[in-house]
Amino acid sequence: MFTRRKFFSGAGLAVAATAVARSALAALPEIVSTDSAAMQPPLSPPNGRPYRPVATLNGWTLPWRMRNGVKEFHLVAEPVIREIAPGMKAHLWGYNGQSPGPTIEVVEGDRVRIFVTNRLPEHTSVHWHGQRLPNGMDGVAGLNQAAIEPGQTYVYEFTAQRAGTFMYHPHADETTQMALGMMGFWVTHFKDPKLMPVDRDYVFLLNAYDISPGSYTPKVSTMLDFNTWTFNSRAFPGTAPMVARLGERVRIRVGNLTMTNHPIHLHGHEFVVAGTDGGWTSPGSRWPEVTTDIAVGQMRAIEFTAAAPGDWSFHCHKSHHTMNGMSHAVPNTLGAAQDALAKQIGSLVPGYMNSGGAMSNMQMNMPLPENTLPMMAGTGPYGNIEMGGMFTVMKIRERLAHDDYRDPGWYNPPAGSVAYLWAGEPPPAERER
Numbered sequence: 257m258f259t260r261r262k263f264f265s266g267a268g269l270a271v272a273a274t275a276v277a278r279s280a281l282a283a284l285p286e287i288v289s290t291d292s293a294a295m296q297p298p299l300s301p302p303n304g305r306p307y308r309p310v311a312t313l314n315g316w317t318l319p320w321r322m323r324n325g326v327k328e329f330h331l332v333a334e335p336v337i338r339e340i341a342p343g344m345k346a347h348l349w350g351y352n353g354q355s356p357g358p359t360i361e362v363v364e365g366d367r368v369r370i371f372v373t374n375r376l377p378e379h380t381s382v383h384w385h386g387q388r389l390p391n392g393m394d395g396v397a398g399l400n401q402a403a404i405e406p407g408q409t410y411v412y413e414f415t416a417q418r419a420g421t422f423m424y425h426p427h428a429d430e431t432t433q434m435a436l437g438m439m440g441f442w443v444t445h446f447k448d449p450k451l452m453p454v455d456r457d458y459v460f461l462l463n464a465y466d467i468s469p470g471s472y473t474p475k476v477s478t479m480l481d482f483n484t485w486t487f488n489s490r491a492f493p494g495t496a497p498m499v500a501r502l503g504e505r506v507r508i509r510v511g512n513l514t515m516t517n518h519p520i521h522l523h524g525h526e527f528v529v530a531g532t533d534g535g536w537t538s539p540g541s542r543w544p545e546v547t548t549d550i551a552v553g554q555m556r557a558i559e560f561t562a563a564a565p566g567d568w569s570f571h572c573h574k575s576h577h578t579m580n581g582m583s584h585a586v587p588n589t590l591g592a593a594q595d596a597l598a599k600q601i602g603s604l605v606p607g608y609m610n611s612g613g614a615m616s617n618m619q620m621n622m623p624l625p626e627n628t629l630p631m632m633a634g635t636g637p638y639g640n641i642e643m644g645g646m647f648t649v650m651k652i653r654e655r656l657a658h659d660d661y662r663d664p665g666w667y668n669p670p671a672g673s674v675a676y677l678w679a680g681e682p683p684p685a686e687r688e689r
């Protein structure tokens with residue numbers, strides 16, 4: 257019934273958007289989907305008002321069909337397989353082949369029609385978080401509309417009234433559907449592209465899953481004790497880096513659809529919170545920050561000038577949120593000689609992992625169950641990067657084409673600008689305790 261086209265890494269989304277089958281104009285818009293977690297280049301608008309498109313971290317923007325001046329999108333709610341990072345896949349629910357679903361980009365004043373087809377085993381709906389719209393388009397099943405039953409397609413239609421940052425997610429069996437990754441980003445661009453211009457505009461959602469070691473499906477009853485903390489359903493080192501050329505103005509928009517707050521921190525630069533849930537902040541109300549807390553259900557747009565070349569960490573500042581497969585129900589063994597202990601416990605409890613001190617050594621020496629990420633897994637130019645989860649790198653380079661979003665590799669610092677080992681007099685002997 258539907259034609260189905262898959263996109264893979266590097267496929268030209270702009271070409272695909274203009275190639276939407278003309279013969280299908282009388283039918284539902286073609287379903288465009290991807291099974292890749294690779295970051296796609298921004299989708300330049302092939303029609304409608306011009307704007308600088310956003311770059312979705314480890315994601316992509318949904319092409320549309322322009323029909324009689326209305327932008328028509330087709331979302332398909334369905335089970336998907338998401339690679340959280342190399343070595344771990346999650347069986348999630350999402351949209352158009354992935355979780356999160358594709359980013360939807362429109363322009364202030366656009367008339368938008370979204371077809372939503374339900375291929376889940378249960379009913380769903382879509383709520384357009386933050387939008388001004390007619391009450392009957394708000395997507396709360398039972399309150400504003402009947403739920404979309406399996407196999408049905410519903411149509412949402414409204415005018416994008418306010419430029420800003422938005423999200424979409426189900427408002428039906430939310431504890432199940434959001435715990436399984438049903439969510440997506442929405443950006444409404446200014447009608448005037450000269451307003452608040454930036455050179456790079458990154459977007460992603462904060463999400464969290466509770467996936468027991470060795471399993472694939474998140475538990476849907478977990479409220480707080482998640483073990484997989486992700487940027488756009490990717491955990492470091494699976495998260496793509498964000499890149500910028502020295503001197504460029506960078507915007508990063510983050511939406512939080514987890515069940516706790518996340519203090520998001522950028523190294524080496526100050527930023528301003530230029531946008532909140534309710535729209536753009538006035539320039540006189542902005543103050544510099546290096547960390548901004550994003551509460552549950554909130555969206556924030558931060559902006560800064562890429563002032564210093566390098567590989568700058570960008571992460572949630574809750575240290576347990578920059579860990580993979582974190583188990584919290586473990587005793588504190590800090591200071592204890594752990595090697596013999598771990599061996600003894602390991603003979604009684606297969607797969608036992610202790611915690612508290614010397615974590616990276618423990619990580620290196622312990623076999624992991626299948627489909628399970630080590631807590632800290634990244635490798636950098638100087639050794640292990642003891643991070644996982646909600647962590648990525650902002651890579652600022654002096655030479656980078658303005659439309660280049662590829663990973664430029666590790667930073668090569670100027671000689672004499674890296675912390676170095678003291679090679680002079682040794683420190684005084686430790687006092688006896």
Ligand SMILES: [Cu+2]
Pocket residue numbers: 485517518519572573574577646
């Ligand atoms: Cu966090």
